[in-house]
Amino acid sequence: MKTFDSDVEAAKHLYEAYNRLTKEIGKVVIGQDEVVRQVLTSIFCRAHSLLVGVPGLAKTLLIKTISDALDLSFSRIQFTPDLMPSDILGAETLDKDRNFVFIKGPIFANIILADEINRTPPKTQSALLEAMQEKTVTVAGKHFKLDEPFFVLATQNPIEQEGTYPLPEAxxxxxxxxxxxxxxxxxxxxEIVKATTMEKLEEASKIIDKEEILAYQALVRRVPVPDNVVEYAVKLVHKTRPTGDHAPNITKQYLDWGAGPRASQYLIVAAKCNALLNGRYSPEIDDVKSVATPILRHRILRNFKAEAEGISVEAIIGDLL
Structure with missing residues (x-):
C-alpha cells in the first residue's frame, strides 16, 4: 500500500487525483459526471453499486473506462437464465497428470461488471453476492481470496421485467x-455521436494505481466525523421506518418498510468520501444529503397507496431531507 507523510497530505493527493480522474474519464464517457462521481465514491469507500438504466447508455464503456483510469483488471459477466455459479467463480478440473486444479472464473478481477444481474436464478446471484460480502470464493471446500481492491457494479434493465429474478431486499x-x-x-x-463515429476512439489513460486506491480506501475510514453529522444520518434513516418513533406522516402514509442500520453506516462512509472529493477534511450535514438518495433509494419499500398515487421513492426521500 502506498504511504503518505500524513493524512492531510493523503487527502490532498486524493482530491487532486479525483479531479484528474474525472477529466480523463470525461474524454470517453460524456455527460455522466454524477454517475462517475458515485461509482468512484463507492470504489473509494470499498463498497459496491447497482446501476439501473435502459440498454445503450454506455454502462459497459463507463466501467471499462474507469478500470483503465484506475489501472485495474476488469471482467464483464453477462447474466443469463442458464448461468451457473461455476461460470462466475471457476471450477476444479483434471490436468494432464489426472490431478485436480482450480481454474479461476471471471470473478477474479478487481472490477466486475455483473450485467443484468436480475436475469439469472437466485443460486447464481448468491454466488456473486457471497464473493461481494466476504471477498473470498469457496469451491469444493477450498477458500480463495479475491484481489483487493474488489468492486462489483451490477446492472439492471428497468424496462423488460419478464423472465427476471428480482434481487431480494437483503x-x-x-x-x-x-x-x-x-x-x-x-x-x-x-458530442457522443461525434466522438464515437470517428476512425480513432478516445481511451482513458492510467491516472492512479492499485496501491494508491488501497491507501485512499484506508484514508476514508480514518476521516473524523462530528457527532451532529452522525446523529443527522441516523435520524434520517429512522425517519424511513413507518413504525419508528421518528416517522413523519409521509412515511406512515406511503412506506411499508424502511432502511436498516447498514444505510446509516453507508451514509457516514459516503459522506466522508464526499467531503474528501470536495477538498475538505471532515463531512458536514450537506455531505450526508448529497449521498442520501442513491443510498436510500433501494432500501425503502413503497406501499400500494404510494404506487397508486404515483408518489416516487425519490419524492419521499426529498421530503424526508
Whole structure:
C-alpha cells in the first residue's frame, strides 16, 4: 500500500487525483459526471453499486473506462437464465497428470461488471453476492481470496421485467448505491455521436494505481466525523421506518418498510468520501444529503397507496431531507 507523510497530505493527493480522474474519464464517457462521481465514491469507500438504466447508455464503456483510469483488471459477466455459479467463480478440473486444479472464473478481477444481474436464478446471484460480502470464493471446500481492491457494479434493465429474478431486499442491501442512469441531454448526445463515429476512439489513460486506491480506501475510514453529522444520518434513516418513533406522516402514509442500520453506516462512509472529493477534511450535514438518495433509494419499500398515487421513492426521500 502506498504511504503518505500524513493524512492531510493523503487527502490532498486524493482530491487532486479525483479531479484528474474525472477529466480523463470525461474524454470517453460524456455527460455522466454524477454517475462517475458515485461509482468512484463507492470504489473509494470499498463498497459496491447497482446501476439501473435502459440498454445503450454506455454502462459497459463507463466501467471499462474507469478500470483503465484506475489501472485495474476488469471482467464483464453477462447474466443469463442458464448461468451457473461455476461460470462466475471457476471450477476444479483434471490436468494432464489426472490431478485436480482450480481454474479461476471471471470473478477474479478487481472490477466486475455483473450485467443484468436480475436475469439469472437466485443460486447464481448468491454466488456473486457471497464473493461481494466476504471477498473470498469457496469451491469444493477450498477458500480463495479475491484481489483487493474488489468492486462489483451490477446492472439492471428497468424496462423488460419478464423472465427476471428480482434481487431480494437483503441482497439489495449489500449495494451501497443504487445509481440511476438517465438518457443524455441533446447537447451531450451530439458530442457522443461525434466522438464515437470517428476512425480513432478516445481511451482513458492510467491516472492512479492499485496501491494508491488501497491507501485512499484506508484514508476514508480514518476521516473524523462530528457527532451532529452522525446523529443527522441516523435520524434520517429512522425517519424511513413507518413504525419508528421518528416517522413523519409521509412515511406512515406511503412506506411499508424502511432502511436498516447498514444505510446509516453507508451514509457516514459516503459522506466522508464526499467531503474528501470536495477538498475538505471532515463531512458536514450537506455531505450526508448529497449521498442520501442513491443510498436510500433501494432500501425503502413503497406501499400500494404510494404506487397508486404515483408518489416516487425519490419524492419521499426529498421530503424526508
Amino acid at each position: 441482497q439489495l442491501d449489500r449495494f451501497m448505491f443504487n445509481i440511476q442512469l438517465d438518457y443524455p441531454t441533446y447537447e451531450h448526445e451530439v
